[in-house]
Amino acid sequence: MDKNIILDFKNVTKRFPGVTALKEASIQIRRGEIHGICGENGAGKSTLMKILSGVYPYGTYEGEIFYNGEKLKLANRSIRQARDEGIAIVYQELTLVPDMTVGENVFLGKEPTEFGIINWNKLYSDTQRILEKYQLDVQPQAIIKNLGVGKMQMVEIAKALSENAQILILDEPTSALTDAEVDKLMEILETLKQHGVTCIYITHKLDEFFRITDNITVLRDGQVVTTKPTSDVTLEGLVKYMVGRELKERFPKGNRKPGEVIFEVEGLHAEDPDSAGKEVLRGINLDLRKGEILGIAGLMGSGRTELVMTLFGEYGKVTAGKVRLENEEINISSASNAISQGLSLVPEDRKGQGLVLGQSVLKNLSLPNLRFFSNMFQIDDNAELRASTEQAQNLAIKAPNLLIPCDSLSGGNQQKVVIAKWLMSNPKILFMDDPTRGVDVGAKFEIYKLMNELAERGVSIIMISSDLEEVLGMSDRVMVMHQGHSTQTLEASEATQEKVMALATGLA
Ligand SMILES: Nc1ncnc2c1ncn2[C@@H]1O[C@H](COP(=O)(O)OP(=O)(O)OP(=O)(O)O)[C@@H](O)[C@H]1O
Ligand SMILES: [Mg+2]
Structure with a gap:
């Protein structure tokens, strides 16, 4: 046995009803390296990590995993056993209890006790020690809900790591983080x-592989395509391994001809609905033309999400300002009211607002759109299935059939379902809040193409994205927000990263 190999996956196969998520995957991971795993949505990345961390125990998959030269045999419900063996996992979704302190979260379910009562001093000093050892800059006594997402992620890491951690798995850790x-x-x-911890790193932001990893494994359709030293691959090469063909450009060329102004916002002010007097929107002016894609740029916390949520009637108590749709002043009181006026929103938080996870893909797609395939008395099942199937194919949603529940889809494919359902609703104005987060490069391109097609058909789109290149690449104009204000709207031709950043940070 090679002492340098800490993990040796040998022909790992994992079957779900109708899908083989992993097919004889063999990967060797070296002690102390940072090993990237990349692949399209549904390639099997998360499944492999769930096997390694005990979510799918020994006996529910075929093949073997050797860990430090020994067969890894994790028992049922064994995430804790995996952690005790030194294998830690941080999932994409945060799992912290918001009202508890950092220390309480780190030791949740494994609190140190003395004579049957929790030893708080030890809990906090142990927390302090872990935080210091790994240079995590958070206070053990801080309450989770008062921390930003970046700090919460640090707490997740501290929680996952025990003192003897050997392997840390990060599954799309950065999708909600700012650049800093x-x-x-x-x-x-x-x-x-x-400290000698071996790291397995999964992301759809491909540039991160080149910043941090030593080796990369590419998965496609559950099979290992290749494992290579990162320094031996280029970005283009990586994409080619992932999708099996070359992707020449990142953004498809549209043929848009924006028309008259269809939607206007004038001097909009709004307060946080849960705390009166706290202004989140402090003067927003924008106009949107028919068939136009308007990008909204701004730092996290600048009010971008609050703006679209308020326009959609889901959040924000409007205190001043006017909103006009087709020259008529409108008052959006609720999401259903917004939908009936022809507005749609692809939300940022797909788990919370976008999907009913236990329901089938079909129902998720068709529920908001039933009026298209029902008469007064009943639903036309065939029409429902036809329209949903067509939309699922358009976006290449990877599912054995549309009757399976959404929670058995991979993360990126769930995002596609959210987008598909709103595309089917045939809106006049479509708000999209970070629509390609967690979506692989090939599917991103498909979403961009659909946005172009919609705009060409006359749908007007307002898109928020934390990916500045995406905003610049897809928009006709870019509106930049800073601290709840709209600062300036730039024509795509004059919008550069520097100009947008200067406006977004208030330096311009
Ligand atoms: N619990 C489950 N039941 C049925 N099928 C599942 C289940 N979990 C995953 N799958 C299927 O297995 C395949 C691999 O999914 P997995 O979540 O591993 O993909 P992924 O590479 O992590 O994708 P993403 O980048 O979108 O997160 C997909 O086709 C998915 O639909
Ligand atoms: Mg995944």
Whole structure:
């Protein structure tokens, strides 16, 4: 046995009803390295990590995993056993209890006790020790809900790591982080590496592989395509391994001809509905033309999400200002009211607002759109199935059939379902809040093409994205927000990263 190999996956196969998520996958991971795993949505990345961390125990898959030279045999419900063996996993969705302290979260379910009562001093000093060891900059006594997402992620890491952690798995850790928070996470990974922790890193932001990983494995349709030293691959090469063909450009060329102004916002002010007097929108002016894609740029916390949620009637108590749709002043009181006026929203938080996870893909797609395939008395099942199937195919949603529940889809495919359902509703105005988060490069391209097609058909789109290149690449104009204000709207031709950043940070 090679002492340098800490993990050796040998022909791992995992079957679900109707899908083989992993097909004889063999990967070797070296002690102390940062190993990237990439692949399209549904390629099998998360499934492999769930096997390694005990979500799918020994006996529910075929093949073997050797860990430090020994067969890994995790028992049922064994995430804790995996952690005790030194294998830690941080999932994409945060799992912290908001009203508890950092220390309480780190030791949740494994609190140190003395004579049957929790030893708080030890809990906090142990927390402090873990935080210090890995240079995580958070206070053990801080309450979770008062922390930003970046700090919460640090707590997730501290919680996952025990003192003897050997392997840390990060499954799309950065999808909700700001650039500065990503930088900090990269530093933390370096620190972990110096402590000899082996890291497995999954992301759809391909540039991160080149910043941090030593080796990369590419999965496609559950099979290992290749494992290579990162320094031996290029970005183009990586994409080609992932999708099996070359992707020449990142953004498809549209043929849009925006028309008259169809939607206007004038001097809009709104307060946080839960705390009176706290203004979240402090003067927004914008106009949107028919068939136009208007990008909204701004730092996290600048009010972008609050703006679209308020326009959609889901949030925000409007205190001043006017909204006009086709020259008529409108008052949006609720989401259903918004939908009936022809507005749709692809929300940021797909788990919370976008999907009913236990329901089938078909029902998720068709529920908001039933009026298209029902008469007064009944639903036309065939029409429902036809329209839904067509939309699922358009977006290449990867599912054995549309009757399976949404929670058995991979993360990126769930996102496609959210988008598909709103595309089917045939809106006049479509708000999209970070529509391609967690979506692979090939599917991103498909979503961009659909946005172009919609705009060409006359749908007007307002798109928020934390990916500045995406905003610049897809928009006709870019509106930049800063601290709840709209600062300036730039024509795509004059919008550069520098100009947008200067406006977004208030330096311009
Ligand atoms: N619990 C489950 N039941 C049925 N099928 C599942 C289940 N979990 C995953 N699958 C299927 O297995 C395949 C691999 O899914 P997995 O979540 O591993 O993909 P992924 O590579 O992590 O994708 P993403 O980048 O979108 O997160 C997909 O086709 C998915 O639909
Ligand atoms: Mg996944």
